[in-house]
Amino acid sequence: MGEISLGQYYPTNSILHRLDPRVKFIGTIVYIVSLFLVSGPVGYLCAALALFALVLLSKVPFRFILKSMKPIFFILIVTMLFNLFLTPGEELAHFLIFRITREGLVLALRMGIRLALLVMGSSIMTLTTTPNALTDGMERLFSPLKLIKVPVHEISMMMSIALRFIPILTEETDKIKKAQIARGADFDSGGLIKRLKSMIPLLVPLFVSAFRRANDLAMAMEARCYHGGTGRTQMKPLTYAKKDYCAYLITALFLALAIIFRVKGW
Amino acid sequence: MLIELKDVCYTYGTGTVYEVSALDHINLQIGEGEFIGIIGHTGSGKSTLIQHFNGLLKPTSGQVLFEGKDIWEEDYDLRSLRTHVGLVFQYPENQLFETDVLKDVMFGPKNQGLSEEDCRARAHEALSQVGIPEDLYGASPFDLSGGQKRRVALAGVLAMDPEVLILDEPTAGLDPGGRDELLREIRFLRDKRGITVLLVTHSMEDVAQYAKRLLVIDNGKIAFDGAPKRVFSHYKELEKMGLAAPQITYIMHALKERGLDVDLRATTVEEAKRSILLALSQRASEGR
Ligand SMILES: Nc1ncnc2c1ncn2[C@@H]1O[C@H](COP(=O)(O)OP(=O)(O)OP(=O)(O)O)[C@@H](O)[C@H]1O
Numbered sequence A: 001m002g003e004i005s006l007g008q009y010y011p012t013n014s015i016l017h018r019l020d021p022r023v024k025f026i027g028t029i030v031y032i033v034s035l036f037l038v039s040g041p042v043g044y045l046c047a048a049l050a051l052f053a054l055v056l057l058s059k060v061p062f063r064f065i066l067k068s069m070k071p072i073f074f075i076l077i078v079t080m081l082f083n084l085f086l087t088p089g090e091e092l093a094h095f096l097i098f099r100i101t102r103e104g105l106v107l108a109l110r111m112g113i114r115l116a117l118l119v120m121g122s123s124i125m126t127l128t129t130t131p132n133a134l135t136d137g138m139e140r141l142f143s144p145l146k147l148i149k150v151p152v153h154e155i156s157m158m159m160s161i162a163l164r165f166i167p168i169l170t171e172e173t174d175k176i177k178k179a180q181i182a183r184g185a186d187f188d189s190g191g192l193i194k195r196l197k198s199m200i201p202l203l204v205p206l207f208v209s210a211f212r213r214a215n216d217l218a219m220a221m222e223a224r225c226y227h228g229g230t231g232r233t234q235m236k237p238l239t240y241a242k243k244d245y246c247a248y249l250i251t252a253l254f255l256a257l258a259i260i261f262r263v264k265g266w
Numbered sequence B: 001m002l003i004e005l006k007d008v009c010y011t012y013g014t015g016t017v018y019e020v021s022a023l024d025h026i027n028l029q030i031g032e033g034e035f036i037g038i039i040g041h042t043g044s045g046k047s048t049l050i051q052h053f054n055g056l057l058k059p060t061s062g063q064v065l066f067e068g069k070d071i072w073e074e075d076y077d078l079r080s081l082r083t084h085v086g087l088v089f090q091y092p093e094n095q096l097f098e099t100d101v102l103k104d105v106m107f108g109p110k111n112q113g114l115s116e117e118d119c120r121a122r123a124h125e126a127l128s129q130v131g132i133p134e135d136l137y138g139a140s141p142f143d144l145s146g147g148q149k150r151r152v153a154l155a156g157v158l159a160m161d162p163e164v165l166i167l168d169e170p171t172a173g174l175d176p177g178g179r180d181e182l183l184r185e186i187r188f189l190r191d192k193r194g195i196t197v198l199l200v201t202h203s204m205e206d207v208a209q210y211a212k213r214l215l216v217i218d219n220g221k222i223a224f225d226g227a228p229k230r231v232f233s234h235y236k237e238l239e240k241m242g243l244a245a246p247q248i249t250y251i252m253h254a255l256k257e258r259g260l261d262v263d264l265r266a267t268t269v270e271e272a273k274r275s276i277l278l279a280l281s282q283r284a285s286e287g288r
């Protein structure tokens, strides 16, 4: 199984997939920052075009990008409605107690576009980078923090392990659930109390197995003399290639453009 | 027919990047009281197949019939189906959760809506059938040995008194003694209660000894379906699927090649012994 079903990674071979994870991480941050720098329609259009170009480059089908919007769709709508109705200003229309103002409309649209672009932009990073590569990249990026005694390596190791365990535990949950259903368990009917109680046959074995796995893993790591970050080298250390420097350059230009837009108010 | 599969296909992860076709147009009929062995290479689709028999997986296309009724009809009672078709999963010891052994085994009957008394009686019967001594009834299931846990889990399904018992590699990880004992118990149950048994296994020897019918699954398709002896005669094809006939089959074929007139269909040590002795005595009498 390995990398399969980890996070939302979409396996294919595009230039974005091959970029160094550090570039993608910084690029994503820059993109998010730019979204908050620009505030005019031209700026948003540019940001949307940039996103579109990235999607094309990544070879990820567009529906997978849209899928990433699903969990925040509700929040998006609610924020937009709040902004729409609760911003004071020049009144455009009103019914009952609701008033729509020009300022509200602009603000709601701006928030909506920002959030949508933000989520889709960061989903490009998670779709083209395996979680392991991402944690690797973050470890390297944050390694200067080691100087002020932040356990960067340990945090990143914990993150990779946690990420690795998610699919394992989902699979395990699925198996146990099926086994209990086969014994006549009923997970989705009855009142709240009954439902909570019906989770016991699922949760107890799940925790037992999670603890057992964690224990096994700790033992296996110890057996291979793992002792934390000091003096540890990587099997495949991250190195920048030409395309990564190009990507950094493009990112810098994009940021510069966003600052200009900000200053000009476009 | 008790269970019937019509053109069943199953694909994992439909609509995602990770689509895996696990079953491919399976047609199958299972009669009452049969003892069927299911064998196949790792990842061939055995576990996927058996989860269709009690409605845990819904076929991507095709029909599953139990006693002639389509189990995926609108108002079919799947929960009652699951009390008729008991399924013991691969490594079933991972499903134990109660504070003591007896309570865990009573979980199934309780879900069937039986009274406390009846549940207890069922649990006692099931536990004694799988050979768990009474002084372990009060123990925590997590304190048992691997083999004992396996038996308790099996009892948990038996206590529901199913008409069909499906076992997914029940002997994996057991010692040879425990393996034989478990399989003998299952055969005994079948003979005594008249239940239908489907046994998924990797051991050709077990199939040869216990099953009356053998299904060979290869790459999501049924490659062979018939009496074990008949299927084993295709041992060359079995090898291509990463399987093998029982070792006895190889010995018998080798003996035949060297000119000893033995019965090629022998699959157990006992049958082979008889056939070889017979062939030897015939040769001796011809020689005279
Ligand atoms: N939950 C799942 N999600 C995605 N694919 C799966 C899942 N379960 C099984 N598969 C795939 O379906 C195919 C059949 O798997 P299945 O578990 O039925 O094999 P099996 O014959 O039981 O193997 P084994 O002998 O190892 O138990 C395999 O290719 C497997 O990778």
Ligand SMILES: [Mg+2]
Residues within 6 Å of the ligand: B046, B047, B048, B090, B168
């Ligand atoms: Mg299996």
